[in-house]
Amino acid sequence: MEENGSMCELRTHKQVQYNAVCSDFALNHNMEKLASRIGIKSGTMLRNKLNPEQPHKLDPVDLALLCKESGDFTIxxxxxxxLGVVTVPIPDSKEDKNFLERVLFNSVLxxxxxQDALDMHSTKRLPRSVKRKTLARAQSxxxxxVLLINDLERRTTGIQPLMQMGSDFFANGAPIPGLT
Structure with a gap:
């Protein structure tokens, strides 16, 4: 019986969160443009699907298309x-960064x-805009x-993975004993 009670609490809590994030999404994006891109008749229909007080509901396929087209995965x-699951949008890998650049970029992020955590620690209330900005940084x-892991996987599946990583390490300025 306790399980049913906790499931109802999760359902209520999740519905409140879902309604809030759908409202934020509708405010932060151009519904007309997104609707035409994902094949929904009008921006009004898309706005209605994101409005919890309307009878129209956002189906999973529309949700996936909406997230992909907008680049916003907050919903x-x-x-x-x-559920303990985190979604991670894989950035465009057109920017060809090497392993060292990826590690350093991760340090920057x-x-x-x-810094955001330090700023949040001293405030009593966290505005949604700050929350969204911090979440966007974390997603980035x-x-x-993920790209760093992909790079490592690519490098370690070849015939000479240590040679590949070693040559990159030395090519990027590693000191060689006796030559410095």
Missing amino acids: LNTLMAD SGEIS ALGNL
């Missing part, structure tokens, strides 16, 4: 958060998140880590 992340850091 999806809100739905998954209490971690520093920015740490996670995306960078």
Whole structure:
């Protein structure tokens, strides 16, 4: 019986979070443009699907298309958060950064998140805009880590993974004993 009670609490809590994030999404994006891109008749229909007081509901396929087209995964992340699942958008890997640049970029993003945490620690109320900005930084850091992992996987599946990593290490300025 306790399980049913906790499930209802999760459902109520999750519905409140979902309604809030859908309202924020509708305020922060151009509904007309997104509706036409994902194949919904009008921005009004999309806005209605994001409005909890309307009978229209956002179906999973529309949600996926909406997140992909807008580049904003906050609705999806809100739905998954209490399940212990985090979604990570993989950034465009057109920017060809090497392993060292990815590690250093991750340090920059971690520093920015740490600064946000220090700023949040001294405030009593966290505005939604600050929350969204910090979450966007964290998502960016996670995306960078995914590309870092992909790079490592690519490098360690070849015939000579240590030679590949070693040559990059020395090519990027590592001191060689006896030659410095």
